[in-house]
Amino acid sequence: MMLAQELPRLLNGTPGTPLTLGQHEATFATSFKVASLLDELEASGLTGRGGAAFPTARKARLLRDQRGHNKVVVVNAMEGEPVSYKDSTLLSTNPHLVLDGAAILASIIGAKDVIVCVSRDNPNAVGNVQRALDERARAGARGPTFKLETAPWRYVAGEESALVHWLNDNESLPQYRPQRPSILKIRHHAVLLDNVETCAHVGLIGRFGAAWFRTLGTTVSTGSMLVTVTGAVDRPKVLEVVAGMTLRTVLDYAKADPDPQALLLGGYGGAWLDGAHLDAPYDNESLAQWGATVGAGIVVALGRDGCGVLETQRVVQWMANESARQCGPCAFGLPALSEDLADVVTGTRNAALALDRLEHRCGVIEGRGACRHPDGVVRLVRSALRVFAADFQGHASGAPCQASRSGKFFVAVPRLEKESELVWE
Amino acid sequence: MIALTTPYLWYTTRATGMVTLILFTLVVTLGTFVANRVGGTVVGRFEVNELHRSVSIVAVIFLVFHITTTVIDSYVPTGWISILVPMTSAYRRVGVALGAVAFDLILAVWISSLLKVRVKNETWRFIHWFSWLAFASAVLHAYLTGTDAKSGAGLAVVAACATCVAAAALWRYVKRPTRAAGRTALSPLAASKGPGPGVPRPVSSKASSSFSRGESGVVTPSNTRAKPESFPRSPSPRSKRRR
């Protein structure tokens, strides 16, 4: 029986060597039986780990109350954020925990099918899931029918409406959803979509109960969570941490630079946090005062010898290219932001004008897309303008900092693909 | 059926036929103006759209006159069925068939437009593309069936209409607003160039050659997803995906 107040929970294993079904059953053995799964889920206070932190029980209850006999559970392992490795690490440590959780969710809402969606550009994860599914099939496990689907990797492909649209129509395009709450559908069948880490937590709650789950974390952000720390670290790390730990502690565990200039929290669509606030607890409630969120458990440490302006420009340029180009403000606005940032970084003649225009354009672009992609970029740019205000002024007045010319990057940005190379289906 | 024939029915048919062709030429040309976003300064874009819609109503009315007078006139043995079903007319089979094809397509376009609010936009647009085919069919119908179209003023009118629409089609393609180009298979005009006419051009993309090829300060794990960083290039030309 797993003791309370003990980490690791999810990463109880060796990343890279996934537990077999037998090992999984042995590690997480328990005689504790849960009476009502939905009530346990509600009592646990589990929130989604995909970035939005929506209460999982509320979503499950909403789906349970939908009519229909052929509901589907979709496990989102797409991991669209390039600097997030937690989902693939989880799948390489213990995929069976995830599948347990998905089966529990399926039994709660009354679904007979579970679809696990992994990015096809991540063959390790695909292999891990496939092997886990085969093991379960060989062991003759009862429960819902599992299916593995591999979608092409794009930033927006992990967005829930884009993923469901891909399952329906083979194109990873986010959908316009004016009605909230809006139920996703695969061919008229209601869909419960949850992040892979969320499903893993559900799997644990199903075995050990809500009280056990709550022994870690704060009263609002319960349980443990996975964090990917990149940037000023010797190598990228995925750690299991607890909400309430300070950022300083998280960086310490990751053996990252203890005195970073700033931290990028939440992902490419997240926000910068000044390095002076390292004693802030790492949870949504505390970070909210600086406009940041935990997001998908992403922390990128920017060293003192890095340039926040340059890093922001690189991220925005890539994010602009990853736009689905369905909505004008995103298709045209994000490249405009990217070009303005490029002007500022290099300190051209237009730099001062571009800097003024950035805030104005952010205001124009925000909230006018079908999905939250442009909003994320706007949030990033605004937080950069706040945190790196002095640097922006320096660059805009024609004096780019030394750091920006050193060629050293802390935020890993994938290669910029040509428009004709982008694969959406 | 009443065996009705008077020369005036026959003249009405021919006259309304000509007028219908001219009106549809106008409709199609106005349609290209709407699609290519003509207007905005002196004439409003919505006005061009409204004109397109209004003229199409008039054109359809004249078309109905033309069809009715043809069918009730027993001078030419065309039955009611040949309005909709091609190749069922005893009189000038091919010519009337083309007219029936044109009418079928125009009917589809018209009804889908009347129900535009209820129909999905991509469905409506798919049907609307057939208006080009309808016009081509109508011109051929005019030439092959029309008593007047074979020579003289009638031929001049038909030829002028055909030329006008052909020119409009060419202009439609050349000046297409590429901002709205995209991946849908419905549009034969998909392309990936910069924004179209009447749109303020975005700041021209810069060659970011001032960036040197940087070494990453981060060791990326062997994940095929995160490909190695190359120096920031300028973004590719913009277009918006057309749905």
Place this chain on the structure above:
Amino acid sequence: MGVRRRAGAFYLRVNPILCDGFGHCHELAPELVNMDEWGYPVIRREPTPLSDLATLASARFAVRGCPRQALRIERVSES
């Protein structure tokens, strides 16, 4: 026949995926719709009272005139 006082308000909402930046809405309902520099509509976020008949009429024209049927009028009724 009396005049029925309309209570409540409405929003003009655009489906940004369908919108292709034709700009007819801005011409038909300029009090509700502005254009951004790329030709796409920036619509007022505050609801307009239904008693503002002129604006409601403009909004209706905009909905009807949009070539992509991207606009909708959404009622916000107050009790």
